[in-house]
Amino acid sequence: MANLNLKFLIVALLSGPMLVLGGCQSLNTKPEDSLYQQLGEREGIANVVEDLLYLIVEDERINHQFKGVDVAQFHDNLTDQLCELSGGPCTYTGREMRELHADMAITDTQFNALAENLILAMEQNDIPTGAQNRLIKQLLPLYPDIRNL
Template identity: 40%
Template sequence: MRLIALACLLLCSTAFAQTPPANDSVYQAWGGKAGIRAVMDDFVPRLVADPRTAPFFKDVNRENLTKQLTEQLCQEAGGPCTYQGAPMKLVHQDLEIRRRDFNALVEILQQSMDAKGIPFAAQNGMLARLAPMHREIVTSVSDSQQGR
């Protein structure tokens, strides 16, 4: 049930603006940049190993991905980082990512957050800040329209 609620938050949300967070409470709750990095160190290997997401990451430099995700989440959490990677829309435009692919990534992120002891409220805080990105990452029509 928690996965469904969080996936809906990510996929259905239109109320969140993509402006920097007003405070660093999520950053602090995650343990700062080191805490975010620890989650990403757990998350990236899971993405590569999971058969639902592995095809999207087969040719990716894992260390660079971990570094970029750390910077991005640090910034989104209200930390002192500045994400300097490519815009999400540009990175994902040719990958034909469906909602179910995105949901799988969210599920894996939840596993990593749980594994690293991120409190539930801090998990939800981060997911709420990341929610607007789904519009730039999901690039394919719905699963039912594609017969998938």
């Protein structure tokens, strides 16, 4: 998993699970639910971000990058960002993505590790697979800024 290519991850995330599990979604999710609602609104997103933080701390591929980070602020800002990106009534007020990550020399492996942990955190919070895929898709445009490309 550590060497997983981003493209492979995305293709796997967007095609495989959707095809295999897409049919199941309709059993427990109303099609008109917005992504924000499927994530459990701001409270649900805050729970996902909290679990993501625990997973980051355990993950030796990326935890060194987070030493000294203000955890409460990180939690608040990432929650607002995911809330806004999922169509919720939040406004991300933190610093711009490129500026924040510019000095971190983030690799593809590290980017994928964070995406993988976010998916695991969503799994832990019983977020439907289709909603997981849709959130990851919303994050893809941030990739060049976070990788400083």
